[in-house]
Amino acid sequence: MSTTHFVRKQFIWTASWKPMAVIVPSLLFCSMLSADPQPPRRQEQHFKVEAHPVVTIHNPNGLITVKAWTKAEVMVISNRASDNVEVDAEQMGNRVDVSTHAASDNVAPDDMRADYQINVPEDAELQIHNDSGEVNVANVLGDMNVETVAAAVDLEDSAGYVTIKTVGGSFQCTRCAGKLEISSISGNLRLTDIHSYHVHAQTSTGNILFSGEFLPNGIYRLKNYSGVIEVRFSPADSFDLSATSLKGKVINEASLTPKSHQQHFYSRFGNSLFGTFNAGRAKVELTSFDGTINILKRD
Numbered sequence: 001m002s003t004t005h006f007v008r009k010q011f012i013w014t015a016s017w018k019p020m021a022v023i024v025p026s027l028l029f030c031s032m033l034s035a036d037p038q039p040p041r042r043q044e045q046h047f048k049v050e051a052h053p054v055v056t057i058h059n060p061n062g063l064i065t066v067k068a069w070t071k072a073e074v075m076v077i078s079n080r081a082s083d084n085v086e087v088d089a090e091q092m093g094n095r096v097d098v099s100t101h102a103a104s105d106n107v108a109p110d111d112m113r114a115d116y117q118i119n120v121p122e123d124a125e126l127q128i129h130n131d132s133g134e135v136n137v138a139n140v141l142g143d144m145n146v147e148t149v150a151a152a153v154d155l156e157d158s159a160g161y162v163t164i165k166t167v168g169g170s171f172q173c174t175r176c177a178g179k180l181e182i183s184s185i186s187g188n189l190r191l192t193d194i195h196s197y198h199v200h201a202q203t204s205t206g207n208i209l210f211s212g213e214f215l216p217n218g219i220y221r222l223k224n225y226s227g228v229i230e231v232r233f234s235p236a237d238s239f240d241l242s243a244t245s246l247k248g249k250v251i252n253e254a255s256l257t258p259k260s261h262q263q264h265f266y267s268r269f270g271n272s273l274f275g276t277f278n279a280g281r282a283k284v285e286l287t288s289f290d291g292t293i294n295i296l297k298r299d
Contacts, residue, residue: 041080047091048073052142054095055120056127061113062100064130068122068139081113125160152187170206188227203227211298214239214282223287231286232298233277240280243273247290253297 055074057064062081074096078087084107089098100114113133120126125142128135132150143160146153148169155162155173164171164182171182172190180196182189184203191201194212201208202223210222211232220239222229226248233239233254243250248271256275273295286293 041083043076043078043087045076045089046073047076047089047096049091049096049121049124050094051121052094052123052125053121054125054127055118056095056097057116057118057129058099059114059116059130059133060100061109061131062133063115064118064128064133064135065116066118066120066126066128066135066137066140068124068141069119070122071119072121074121074124075119077117079115081115082111084108084111085114087114213237214284216281218282219285220282221285221287223285224291225289227288227291228294229286229288229291230294230296231284232296234298236278237282238278238280239282239284240276241273241284241286241295243284243286243293243295245271245288245291245293247271248288248292250286250293250295252295254295 049072053074076089076096076098078089080087084103085100086103087100089096098116098118100112102112120140122139122141124140126137126140126144128146130148130151135146135148135151135153137144137158138156141159143162144158145163147165149167150169151166152170153164153166153172155176157175158173159177161179162176162181166184166187168186169184170187170189171184173180173192173194175193175195176191177195179198180191180200182201184206186205187203188206189201189203189208191199191210191212194210195215196212197215197218199210199220201210201221204225205227206224207227208222208224208229210220210230214220214233214237216238222231241254241256243252250271250273252273254277256273256277258275
């Protein structure tokens with residue numbers, strides 16, 4: 001092969017490569033410019049607040065975790081399940097509103113999920129609406145209103161006026177004080193280590209467990225249509241008891257004293273029971289249609 005022929009072939013290869021070396025990066029650069037950047041699915045926001053702030057949360061589906069801390073601010077960490085859902089968090093005075101909504105029409109229900117981790121001051125007031133998923137709240141001492149459809153609700157160490165409404169979600173409250181009003185259609189209600197003067201819990205087809213102190217002058221009303229109502233007491237408790245199940249059983253381990261004006265006393269297995277335990281300082285009313293009512297000694 002001649003030197004001239006080799007040089008010509010080298011020139012042809014080089015000439016054919018150079019345009020590609022220029023065009024390909026240009027295409028990549030143009031593609032990057034034309035791409036629509038998506039916002040991150042995880043976001044963190046901070047809001048400075050004063051004493052007794054109000055925090056509202058509206059979420060169709062997801063896990064909501066709210067914990068108290070000592071800072072005078074609200075921190076909202078959100079995690080969207082997809083780009084089809086948007087999260088808004090904004091402050092209006094001393095109120096912080098958090099909401100989840102669809103980014104476009106015809107969004108699948110599974111894509112509407114968003115999970116939240118929210119830190120609030122201890123004295124914050126909470127208003128939470130979560131259709132499905134779960135709601136966990138710990139150490140918040142302000143008033144609280146929680147409404148769910150199928151989401152379970154779990155509270156720990158609350159002390160304010162607590163109102164819970166669920167359709168099928170279960171409810172659990174541990175070491176709760178303050179005023180408790182809980183209603184559900186088919187959810188189970190579990191109240192343990194309670195230190196409250198006012199408890200009103202009602203469910204249609206779920207079970208109810210109450211294990212806590214019966215405080216002097218306290219009122220405790222537990223009611224269901226079917227299922228088990230179980231109350232656990234200690235020897236130091238003092239309460240006036242009324243327990244009625246129209247078609248179910250009433251099982252009792254408390255040594256009750258009848259009152260002189262009462263026409264009905266109790267039997268160990270029956271559908272009605274009235275009497276006083278110790279001095280009768282608290283009032284306990286248990287009502288069921290065809291469920292079982294258990295009054296048992298607390299271990």
